[in-house]
Amino acid sequence: MRIGEAAAAAGMTTKTLRFYEDSGLLPAAKRSSNGYRDYHDDSVARLEFIRRGRAAGLALTQIREILSLRDTGEAPCAHVQDLLSNQLAELDHQISELMALRSIVAGLHATAASGTDASCDPEQICSYL
Amino acid sequence: MRIGEAAAAAGMTTKTLRFYEDSGLLPAAKRSSNGYRDYHDDSVARLEFIRRGRAAGLALTQIREILSLRDTGEAPCAHVQDLLSNQLAELDHQISELMALRSIVAGLHATAASGTDASCDPEQICSYL
DNA sequence: CTCAACCTTCCCCTACACTGGAATGTCAAG
DNA sequence: CTTGACATTCCAGTGTAGGGGAAGGTTGAG
CATH class of the missing domain: 1.20.5 (Single alpha-helices involved in coiled-coils or other helix-helix interfaces)
Structure with missing residues (x-):
């Protein structure tokens, strides 16, 4: 799905998704042949996780730490x-x-x-x- | 009393008092002949109110609303x-x-x-x- | 007289988490 | 073929709650 759809699904703006990617909360998204970011359901789940953390008052740095722990499964x-x-x-x-x-x-x-x-x-x- | 004393009494810095004045949380302070701000106990009470509100997690805009209601006699x-x-x-x-x-x-x-x-x-x- | 400790205004800086807008590219519909 | 809704990058601004420090005025003590 494209960025707009992913953003809507997670209740965020496209700006926020790009910002999260720049901030290292999201891995660099795959690109379609036209250069558009291409998101999957996993990304939306991750965004929802971030949203929950934000709602709980966690700072992005803290959420980033949790996510990178999750990401370094190996x-x-x-x-x-x-x-x-x-x-x-x-x-x-x-x-x-x-x-x-x-x-x-x-x-x-x-x-x-x-x-x-x-x-x-x-x-x-x-x-x- | 001068700004440093009032700030100390309220557990704040002089910077914060001037900032609160600029932000409309404190009325413009009277000035002594030398141009120094001159505070009274009322101001300290107001500052302590602000500090308690902040400690309760209220934003300055919310505290300002409360204070301006009170200032209009309501x-x-x-x-x-x-x-x-x-x-x-x-x-x-x-x-x-x-x-x-x-x-x-x-x-x-x-x-x-x-x-x-x-x-x-x-x-x-x-x-x- | 000088020095430290105050005070003044002024402007810029910080961190956080976005948000806006310009300039440009892509794509499906009419 | 044009229009509109998407997308891209990049730079800059917003709001919150102050903090830093310059350049200068004032005051009391020694």
């Missing part, structure tokens, strides 16, 4: 295992940070929800925040 | 509650996406740890995609 297992351990630890760290932030925001939200008119005095600037 | 609490709800939903989404990715990476890690030749089979490692 690399020495011990090395890959180390890298995967690091990725796992990093993910755990990010999850715990996000969960801490969530509980802070949940607390703020609960306080805001229980607010009386008095606590909504404009002078107070929403003092619970 | 109690922004309902608006803040909305923002916090959205923030909470967004955090929940991010956390669940991260946990999904974590389980993918954990699966890869477990496979790599099993140490068979099969675990180094690119086809198998790619199978989650």
Whole structure:
């Protein structure tokens, strides 16, 4: 499929696909005889994986690391295992940070929800925040 | 108080205070006779509000909205509650996406740890995609 | 008087993740 | 044969949240 179709399938723009290729998140796409990039379903799956990672707040560099681990299936297992351990630890760290932030925001939200008119005095600037 | 003192009191840099003034989060500060910005405790309270909002993951544009509601004499609490709800939903989404990715990476890690030749089979490692 | 520690404006720089647009090429339909 | 929708490369800009540093003014201490 051509870039437009692949982009639409992954919910992205063609610009983004070229950008991802330049950034090393996608391997250089095969070209048709006319020079157009030619994508397969695998590429769309990869794009969807990237999209999920982005939605989770991962940076492209982090997604690139995960993908390159996946791509080096023939690399020495011990090395890959180390890298995967690091990725796992990093993910755990990010999850715990996000969960801490969530509980802070949940607390703020609960306080805001229980607010009386008095606590909504404009002078107070929403003092619970 | 001068900008350095106000910045220190709010846990920010002087650069950040000038940036916030340029960005419309702070009103243009009064100036002393020497041209230096002159801050009062109110400004520090406002800065602390901004800092708490940032810590809760709000963008400066969102904080600016809250503050400008408050500045026009309107109690922004309902608006803040909305923002916090959205923030909470967004955090929940991010956390669940991260946990999904974590389980993918954990699966890869477990496979790599099993140490068979099969675990180094690119086809198998790619199978989650 | 000089020096350090402040302050001022000004402009540019950073990283991230794209996005826009120009100039050009390709291709199927009418 | 032309039109429109695709595609290509390349360069440049956007938005976010500031940071770096120059060139100069102000102030208190020694």
